[in-house]
Amino acid sequence: MTLAVLALLIGAGSFAAGLLGSLTGLGGGIVVVPMLTLIFHIDLRYAVGASLIAVIATSSGAAAAFVREGYTNVRIAILLEVATTIGALIGAALAVKASPASLYVLFGVVLGASAYRSLRPRAEHVILTTPDRWSAQFNLDSTYPTASGPQPYSARRVPFGFALMLVGGILSALLGIGAGIIKVLAMDQVMSLPFKVSTTTSNFMIGVTAAVSAAVYLHRGQIDPAISFPVMLGAVAGAWLGARVLTRADVRWLRPLFTTIVFVAAVEMLYKGLTGTI
């Protein structure tokens, strides 16, 4: 295969990942590494570098819209980014020591957990407005737009959420993913923030977290332009189209399809990692 053919195929695959990721709200970044390693047999280190590029591009594009609509809590984001950026530096340091087989296994587990979570119905919790010491200390109380006007909310268990974000940063750097699953878990479940605030603030933080490890990997020679440019352009185009289609078409049927792809990728990554047939 020539470089031109490879770039074209990677671009098409990344377009599909970006489109499905944005239509289902699961993010396309999680399937970029399995696609590059399992289908195109690209070394994990190049794949992680290229995937981080896709993650920064798609999350920044979506964040641009969400932050203008007033869902994103910029203070919560920057406070928790202290944890995710430190986590990303730890993850980038660990990446040198971890064997590819162990990273495949870890990737399989995270993919499996993401597929499982996307199947479970989401229960909306009660939005808390009573004051909280940490939330008041860091000025995290805010409002977000709803059909019946701005809804005030307050944050809970900030230190616990902060600690989980450290883990999110480590996973993001090790696996080249946005780790939105951990970030949303920390904000929605632990900090009791409204779901829409959690997802948009998580998305907002993903770019900064991924930029830290992407910068380190650039210096390590893991960002290959020939692989990364079609990944970036394909993912951005797919996510952009997905956002436009989403407002007009009923795409609920896509969620089981994407979940199946994520699940199959999980099994294959686990199998290859455990048997060492990378």
Added chain:
Amino acid sequence: MAMRVSDHAVQQAIGGLLRLGVVVAAAVTCLGGALLLIQHGRDPVAHSTFQGEPAALESITSIVRGAFTGSGDAIAQLGLLLLIATPVARVAFTLVAFALQRDRKYVLITSIVLALLVYALVFGKA
């Protein structure tokens, strides 16, 4: 006199900055990618084992220098570098906004995040 900057105005500006960063980075990457395929499109693929990039594609100064020589590799890499710099610019902008709002606590918190980002971008060590 302190400038009054509302959170709403900051949100609008951050949104615009992120969009601009992605569009500019995508345009440069697209140009570089096209040149890369013209210059190296017929080369055989060799990415199944990790060899690392040449030094010219690893540091900020050499990427910028390479881009001005018309190398597709370097121009595409410059686009990717601009993309990585977009969240950094967003944090730097947020720092200015908190400073204008006289929010000392968040000026400090944002400075920590910005310092970690700049450290990673300039030194590339973890």
